[in-house]
Amino acid sequence: MADIIITSVLSMGGLGLLLGGGLALASKKLAVETDPRVDAIIEALPGANCGACGYPGCSGLAKAIAEGKAPVNTCPVGGAPVAEKIAKIMGMDEAIASTERKVARVLCQGGKTEAKVKSEYHGIKTCKAASMINNGPKACPFACIGFGDCKKVCPVGAITMGENGLPYVDEEKCIGCGLCAQECPKDVLALIPEKNEVRVSCRATMKAKDTRAVCTAGCIACKQCEKVCPFDAIHVNNNVAMIDYEKCRNCMLCVEKCPTGTITSTFAERKKAVIIEEKCIGCTLCAKNCPVNAISGEVKKVHKVDQDICIGCGICQEKCRKDAIKMVRNGQKDCDTCTAVK
Amino acid sequence: MAKELFFIIIGSIFVNNFVFSRFLGNCPFLGVSNKTETAIGMGIATTFVLTMTAVAAYFIQNYVLAPFGLEPFLQIVSFILVIASLVQLVEMVILKVSPALYNAFGIFLPLITTNCIVMAVALLIPMNNYNLIKSIALGLGAGLGFTLALALMSGIREDLEFADVPEALRGPAIVFITAGLLSLIFLGFTGLVPLA
Numbered sequence: 001m002a003d004i005i006i007t008s009v010l011s012m013g014g015l016g017l018l019l020g021g022g023l024a025l026a027s028k029k030l031a032v033e034t035d036p037r038v039d040a041i042i043e044a045l046p047g048a049n050c051g052a053c054g055y056p057g058c059s060g061l062a063k064a065i066a067e068g069k070a071p072v073n074t075c076p077v078g079g080a081p082v083a084e085k086i087a088k089i090m091g092m093d094e095a096i097a098s099t100e101r102k103v104a105r106v107l108c109q110g111g112k113t114e115a116k117v118k119s120e121y122h123g124i125k126t127c128k129a130a131s132m133i134n135n136g137p138k139a140c141p142f143a144c145i146g147f148g149d150c151k152k153v154c155p156v157g158a159i160t161m162g163e164n165g166l167p168y169v170d171e172e173k174c175i176g177c178g179l180c181a182q183e184c185p186k187d188v189l190a191l192i193p194e195k196n197e198v199r200v201s202c203r204a205t206m207k208a209k210d211t212r213a214v215c216t217a218g219c220i221a222c223k224q225c226e227k228v229c230p231f232d233a234i235h236v237n238n239n240v241a242m243i244d245y246e247k248c249r250n251c252m253l254c255v256e257k258c259p260t261g262t263i264t265s266t267f268a269e270r271k272k273a274v275i276i277e278e279k280c281i282g283c284t285l286c287a288k289n290c291p292v293n294a295i296s297g298e299v300k301k302v303h304k305v306d307q308d309i310c311i312g313c314g315i316c317q318e319k320c321r322k323d324a325i326k327m328v329r330n331g332q333k334d335c336d337t338c339t340a341v342k
Numbered sequence: 343m344a345k346e347l348f349f350i351i352i353g354s355i356f357v358n359n360f361v362f363s364r365f366l367g368n369c370p371f372l373g374v375s376n377k378t379e380t381a382i383g384m385g386i387a388t389t390f391v392l393t394m395t396a397v398a399a400y401f402i403q404n405y406v407l408a409p410f411g412l413e414p415f416l417q418i419v420s421f422i423l424v425i426a427s428l429v430q431l432v433e434m435v436i437l438k439v440s441p442a443l444y445n446a447f448g449i450f451l452p453l454i455t456t457n458c459i460v461m462a463v464a465l466l467i468p469m470n471n472y473n474l475i476k477s478i479a480l481g482l483g484a485g486l487g488f489t490l491a492l493a494l495m496s497g498i499r500e501d502l503e504f505a506d507v508p509e510a511l512r513g514p515a516i517v518f519i520t521a522g523l524l525s526l527i528f529l530g531f532t533g534l535v536p537l538a
Contacts, residue, residue: 012423
């Protein structure tokens with residue numbers, strides 16, 4: 001019995017040693033020089049192999065980045081954190097690499113009840129096919145056709161079709177790959193920075209009268225948004241309002257002013273500035289910079305924000321050197337000691 | 343001898359096709375039979391590994407296991423060891439010799455390690471007391487049979503893409519049904535070759 005145990009241990013051990021040694025030798029002899037950065041980049045990428053970058057899988061992209069053929073922030077799924085990691089691997093400045101997260105948004109409100117239909121469509125039920133016939137069944141040539149090509153192409157199931165025939169994007173699920181924006185024949189979907197909550201949900205460049213005739217939710221280029229914007233961030237160009245996403249601070253004044261409800265925001269209410277009492281040293285910096293004079297208070301005393309006036313632009317938060325101001329949305333409670341005035 | 347070799351090869355390709363008659367290697371059979379091109383690539387890679395394994399298994403069996411009387415319980419363990427290292431070696435050699443071929447094989451090469459046809463071939467050799475030449479013939483035949491199965495299936499599946507399949511049967515369901523029908527067809531080869 002002991003014999004068998006010894007022979008089996010020896011033979012298997014010897015076999016293992018032989019094969020292992022052979023493999024070790026082979027790996028030395030047959031070693032192929034690979035870029036160590038490629039492996040490091042593969043490690044940093046999400047590894048979902050979704051192909052949103054346009055390369056065959058994450059390893060394909062890693063190779064391209066290491067060879068310098070693709071920029072470090074090519075991965076739309078990983079966004080800024082992944083881009084920073086890859087930038088480090090590639091020895092680049094992190095600041096250049098960072099990208100803000102973008103999400104797909106629907107820039108049309110012409111659903112079944114809002115937009116007029118000019119013809120009945122009985123063909124193949126895809127937006128692409130429908131758009132080829134007389135510019136689509138809806139009277140507005142810019143309107144969402146509503147067969148959900150975007151929903152079909154979404155790799156993460158972030159898009160659902162609402163009852164009104166318009167797509168709805170779940171921004172938490174959206175990975176910002178832009179496939180829906182590519183697929184949509186009407187360019188209704190667009191990638192917009194996530195931090196920008198306000199957008200103009202219409203792209204119709206017809207004259208006001210013509211837009212009004214085909215859709216109740218279309219932009220009529222009244223320019224009221226332009227006048228009300230404190231940051232010069234919205235302008236009417238070519239008969240439709242456009243937001244400069246760099247300048248917009250989500251104050252939502254234009255959303256409230258828009259007579260047709262064309263300008264919409266992700267959230268129904270704006271954020272409000274609240275001052276954390278313990279941290280405020282009464283430097284008046286916030287009050288001086290507030291564009292709507294919502295902040296009052298004497299020097300060296302705790303300041304107060306008039307919640308009725310505050311438009312939630314967040315300038316005071318940026319200016320405050322003591323981190324004493326928080327932007328809080330109604331209903332959200334992430335600050336216990338804030339002097340909320342309401 | 344030549345007749346016997348012919349019987350072994352034809353037998354393992356048609357009569358005892360490892361996929362359709364022995365129901366081995368079903369995972370890669372269903373997994374990589376989407377496209378004919380990749381299917382044939384996988385088939386060739388597997389054939390190569392199978393032939394190599396047959397040689398290795400013959401030597402392990404006759405020069406390590408049999409002399410020491412270890413065959414009943416160490417057979418599987420040692421074969422797993424050999425197959426795994428063999429595939430590793432093959433991968434390294436291909437990467438060195440032909441990176442293009444390596445890229446073409448891609449993920450299939452390491453996957454072959456877990457293909458149970460490889461294990462079956464290794465175990466069939468001592469079971470039938472094959473000599474070296476016969477072992478190689480069995481490995482080659484098994485590989486060709488697997489390639490044939492993959493090629494047939496991928497061809498059918500490519501056409502199936504355009505077929506009007508009932509909704510409930512779409513996807514893997516219709517593939518399993520197709521595989522079953524193919525298996526029935528291969529049943530017709532029974533008796534073609536008098537097999538040992």
